[in-house]
Amino acid sequence: MGAPLAGNLDGPAHYLVWGPIQISWGNLTVILVMIALLILALVLPFPKGHDQ
Amino acid sequence: MTATLPGPAGTPPEAPEPDEAVLQRQWTSKLRRGFFGAYPPERLLPDTQPSYVASWIYVFGVATIAALVMIIVSGLVLTLEGPQWWHTSTWGHFVNSVHLWSVELFMLFMVVHLWGKYIMSAWRGKRALTWITGALCFLASVGTAFTGYVIQTNFDSQWISTQAKDGLNSVGIGAYFNVLNTGQMLLFHVMMLPLVLSLIVVLHILLVRRRGVVPPVGIDAETGEPVVSGEAAR
Numbered sequence: 001m002g003a004p005l006a007g008n009l010d011g012p013a014h015y016l017v018w019g020p021i022q023i024s025w026g027n028l029t030v031i032l033v034m035i036a037l038l039i040l041a042l043v044l045p046f047p048k049g050h051d052q
Numbered sequence: 053m054t055a056t057l058p059g060p061a062g063t064p065p066e067a068p069e070p071d072e073a074v075l076q077r078q079w080t081s082k083l084r085r086g087f088f089g090a091y092p093p094e095r096l097l098p099d100t101q102p103s104y105v106a107s108w109i110y111v112f113g114v115a116t117i118a119a120l121v122m123i124i125v126s127g128l129v130l131t132l133e134g135p136q137w138w139h140t141s142t143w144g145h146f147v148n149s150v151h152l153w154s155v156e157l158f159m160l161f162m163v164v165h166l167w168g169k170y171i172m173s174a175w176r177g178k179r180a181l182t183w184i185t186g187a188l189c190f191l192a193s194v195g196t197a198f199t200g201y202v203i204q205t206n207f208d209s210q211w212i213s214t215q216a217k218d219g220l221n222s223v224g225i226g227a228y229f230n231v232l233n234t235g236q237m238l239l240f241h242v243m244m245l246p247l248v249l250s251l252i253v254v255l256h257i258l259l260v261r262r263r264g265v266v267p268p269v270g271i272d273a274e275t276g277e278p279v280v281s282g283e284a285a286r
Binding site for chain 1: 112160171
């Protein structure tokens with residue numbers, strides 16, 4: 001099984017640690033995806049619809 | 053024995069005309085007038101939306117609802133078959149995974165929806181209750197997801213529940229909301245919290261239909277045109 005971006009989901013989580021702050025790669029990935037989606041939703045043009 | 057026919061010509065006697073004023077005071081009449089006054093059919097299920105709704109940021113609310121539908125459908129299948137099925141069979145694993153990933157997407161879409169609406173100050177234009185019900189949806193979702201984690205009936209749920217009990221006991225609710233009581237957590241997860249969450253979601257959607265989708269800051273809700281003064285910001 002290849003390791004996806006969030007790591008091996010069947011094994012123990014891998015954590016990033018900065019002093020008192022620690023976050024799993026999985027949670028960090030989800031947060032980054034949400035931020036990316038928000039930015040893309042604000043800047044990407046929507047397919048042309050009705051004029052009204 | 054012969055039956056006596058009512059009325060002189062065998063027709064049933066006409067009932068006395070109900071007093072219209074009395075009818076208007078009935079709670080059913082008031083409820084019907086109030087609901088259909090606020091929600092005519094074209095407002096409940098509109099054919100068109102203002103031009104500013106043609107933006108990806110307006111997609112995440114309905115994406116959240118779509119994920120919720122998937123959660124409910126997969127959850128109903130899980131309740132039919134039970135833990136042994138979802139732990140040991142191929143289809144059980146599949147439906148269990150659909151349930152999990154629908155929740156992941158539900159929370160993800162809901163958070164992006166929340167951020168987008170926060171940026172747009174979506175409580176403008178008498179939409180405070182819409183914002184509040186959205187916040188309640190978020191809280192109810194957290195509770196529903198948490199009770200889902202502790203009823204998985206595996207080592208993960210044992211770990212989560214034994215860790216959580218200390219936190220819940222420390223705030224004094226452990227006796228009423230006992231995460232080590234699998235039966236209580238199961239009923240919270242499959243009955244009470246989904247019912248509460250669904251009711252709040254329906255109320256949230258009705259409020260969105262009542263007030264309309266919030267326009268972007270600086271756009272007039274009626275015309276869809278930019279406003280020069282600060283009218284739209286109120």
